[in-house]
Each structure stands twice: as C-alpha cells, then as structure tokens.
Amino acid sequence: MKNYLIIICLLIFTSTYSFAVEGDSAKGKTLSQTCTACHSVDGNSTNPIWPKLAGQHASYIVKQLNDFKKGNRVNGLMAAMVAPLSEQDMIDLGAYFSTQKTTLGAAKPELIEIGELIYRAGDHKTGVPACMACHGPNGAGNPTAIYPALSGQHAEYISIQLNMFKAEKRNNDPNKMMRTVARSLTDLQIEAVSQYIQGLH
Ligand code: HEC
Ligand code: HEC
Incomplete structure (x- = not known):
C-alpha cells in the first residue's frame, strides 16, 4: 500500500514537473x-x-x-x-x-448577436453551457486548466473543430468536455459562435 502511494506521488510530481519545465x-x-x-x-x-x-x-x-x-x-x-x-x-x-502576438479577425455583423449569446450565456433549452465559463470572457482560455485561447482564431477552423467534436471525430478532450458542449449546437449556432470568436478579444 505504502509503495503504491509513493509511486502515485512520484507520478503526480513528474507530470506536474513536465509542464513546469521552461x-x-x-x-x-x-x-x-x-x-x-x-x-x-x-x-x-x-x-x-x-x-x-x-x-x-x-x-x-x-x-x-x-x-x-x-x-x-x-x-x-x-x-x-x-x-x-x-x-x-x-x-x-x-x-x-x-509568445507571438495573435492577429484579430472580424465577425460577420449579422451573426454577432447569436454568436455572442451562445458564447456568453449558452443555450438553456438544449443544455449548451456558456463557452465563456471555460474559455474566459475575452477568449483568453486558461493555461493551468489547459483550456485553449480562442481569441482571434479563424472562424473556419473553429467551425471545423466544433463539427468534429459534435460528430465525435475529435475525441481528445478530457472528460468529453467539448463533445458534450458541441453535441446540441445547431449549424447556425456553430457558424455564429465561430464568427464571434474570430473577432473576440
Ligand atoms: C467545461 C469547459 C469548456 C466549455 C464550457 C467549453 N469548452 Fe471549448 N474546450 C475545452 C477544452 C478542455 C478544450 C481542449 C480540448 C483538448 O485538450 O483538445 C476545448 C477546445 C475547444 C476548441 C478547439 C480549439 C482548438 O484550437 O483546436 C474550440 C473551437 C472550442 N473549445 C470552442 C468552444 C465553444 C464555442 C464553446 C461554447 C459553445 C466551448 N468551447 C465551451 C473546454 C470547454
Ligand atoms: C502541411 C501543413 C502543416 C504543417 C507544415 C504543420 N501543421 Fe500544424 N496543423 C495543420 C493542420 C491542418 C492542423 C489542424 C488539424 C485538425 O484539424 O485537427 C494543425 C494543427 C496544429 C496544432 C493544434 C492547434 C490547435 O489550436 O488545436 C498545433 C499545436 C500545431 N498544428 C503545431 C504545429 C507545429 C509545431 C508544426 C511544425 C513542427 C506544424 N504544426 C506544422 C497543418 C500543418
């Protein structure tokens, strides 16, 4: 039992350390x-x-x-x-x-309203959580939790990834975090939130 504990402690230490390496x-x-x-x-x-x-x-x-x-x-x-x-x-x-600086894009004006709603509030009716909860109000993400920054990312790339999570073709998200989020998004919501993120900062 004691040996197991020591091994677990070592594993935690080495995995934390590998991310702490400069x-x-x-x-x-x-x-x-x-x-x-x-x-x-x-x-x-x-x-x-x-x-x-x-x-x-x-x-x-x-x-x-x-x-x-x-x-x-x-x-x-x-x-x-x-x-x-x-x-x-x-x-x-x-x-x-x-350490490089992201260039920003712009959102299609007609999609900002729907995109902003999903990003900031989610969709209560279908159980989609607010993207902001993990990716931050400005899309800065969280380096410790390994939530990616989204600010300024290409809308086309974002929408490809959301569709891949939805179809479970991308499945490297811990605890199915993104597959659960993307499951109930409609095509319009995916397009709008992707546009919104492209201009988000
Ligand atoms: C519970 C936390 C959480 C919520 C809520 C969340 N995300 Fe994520 N998201 C993640 C994590 C974690 C990853 C990284 C998965 C991985 O390790 O590959 C991610 C990855 C992504 C990616 C892929 C980024 C890239 O560079 O490939 C996109 C796009 C994305 N999220 C968009 C959204 C959108 C849009 C919403 C709201 C509809 C949302 N996320 C809500 C946690 C979350
Ligand atoms: C021939 C084109 C090409 C080259 C060269 C290339 N990449 Fe990529 N990279 C891609 C594509 C396409 C994707 C998106 C893959 C997907 O849709 O899952 C990607 C995704 C990534 C991602 C994930 C980004 C995210 O937001 O999730 C990282 C990190 C990355 N590349 C790093 C690198 C690095 C480092 C190199 C050089 C060693 C490199 N790439 C060379 C095409 C390329």
Whole structure:
C-alpha cells in the first residue's frame, strides 16, 4: 500500500514537473521552420482552415502535439509533422508560439448577436453551457486548466473543430468536455459562435 502511494506521488510530481519545465523560445523558433509553410513564421496562419498558434498557451500546444503523436488526435498533415519531435522540442515550440502576438479577425455583423449569446450565456433549452465559463470572457482560455485561447482564431477552423467534436471525430478532450458542449449546437449556432470568436478579444 505504502509503495503504491509513493509511486502515485512520484507520478503526480513528474507530470506536474513536465509542464513546469521552461521552454527555450529561441530553440523553438529554429524548430518552427518546418511549421511555417502552414502556420506562418509568427504563428498567424493565412489559410483559415489551418489554426493560428500565435498567443496559444504553451501547455495546450504541448498537449496537442503529444496527442497527434500518440494518435489521440488524428490528422494526416500533423501526424507527419510531430513524428520527429521530442518532448523537449514540443516544449520549446510551445514557448515560441505562445509568445507571438495573435492577429484579430472580424465577425460577420449579422451573426454577432447569436454568436455572442451562445458564447456568453449558452443555450438553456438544449443544455449548451456558456463557452465563456471555460474559455474566459475575452477568449483568453486558461493555461493551468489547459483550456485553449480562442481569441482571434479563424472562424473556419473553429467551425471545423466544433463539427468534429459534435460528430465525435475529435475525441481528445478530457472528460468529453467539448463533445458534450458541441453535441446540441445547431449549424447556425456553430457558424455564429465561430464568427464571434474570430473577432473576440
Ligand atoms: C502541411 C501543413 C502543416 C504543417 C507544415 C504543420 N501543421 Fe500544424 N496543423 C495543420 C493542420 C491542418 C492542423 C489542424 C488539424 C485538425 O484539424 O485537427 C494543425 C494543427 C496544429 C496544432 C493544434 C492547434 C490547435 O489550436 O488545436 C498545433 C499545436 C500545431 N498544428 C503545431 C504545429 C507545429 C509545431 C508544426 C511544425 C513542427 C506544424 N504544426 C506544422 C497543418 C500543418
Ligand atoms: C467545461 C469547459 C469548456 C466549455 C464550457 C467549453 N469548452 Fe471549448 N474546450 C475545452 C477544452 C478542455 C478544450 C481542449 C480540448 C483538448 O485538450 O483538445 C476545448 C477546445 C475547444 C476548441 C478547439 C480549439 C482548438 O484550437 O483546436 C474550440 C473551437 C472550442 N473549445 C470552442 C468552444 C465553444 C464555442 C464553446 C461554447 C459553445 C466551448 N468551447 C465551451 C473546454 C470547454
């Protein structure tokens, strides 16, 4: 029994420690040269189906890179990219992209009202919680809880991800947090909240 407790304590310590390790942003910048074709030099991708990484939390970037590598998140393009990366490379890449500045987009004016309602209040009728509860009032997310920043993210990328969570094709969200959220969203609500997030800051 005592041995089990010691092992559990060690596991908690090492898992906490691995996120506490400081990344080397300069090394991350060098490593990021293979990422720029899609995510751009400063992490603000120009193609709206490729996510912006600029200003994203290092903890979330490291989690996603690990998930792609382990096959917990499936994407052909990213699977090839993460194959050669070590854990330290991922931490350095996270340090680099998280310190870049996100560029903001703008929401389609006619969708702001519906989008804002979902983001700030959810939909009581269908049990959708407010996005703000986890992603923050300005879309800044939470690096400790590993809730990603959403502010300024491409609407097209956001809506692809929400549809993938809804169809359970993306299932790397702890405790099904996002699958539960996306389950009852309508197509219109997905489009509107994605537009809203693109201009959110
Ligand atoms: C050929 C294009 C391409 C290249 C090169 C590429 N990526 Fe990606 N990346 C993508 C696409 C597409 C996605 C979205 C995958 C999906 O829809 O699940 C993505 C997603 C990501 C995500 C998840 C972002 C989020 O908000 O969840 C991270 C982190 C990431 N890439 C980091 C990198 C890093 C680091 C490199 C370089 C080592 C890299 N990518 C190279 C296309 C690319
Ligand atoms: C209970 C907390 C919680 C709530 C509420 C929540 N999210 Fe999330 N969201 C998460 C977590 C955790 C992740 C990261 C999952 C992972 O580790 O891959 C996430 C990821 C996402 C992503 C993927 C981001 C990316 O860069 O790939 C999008 C888009 C998203 N959420 C949108 C929303 C929207 C829109 C709402 C409201 C309708 C919402 N979320 C409500 C916790 C939440």
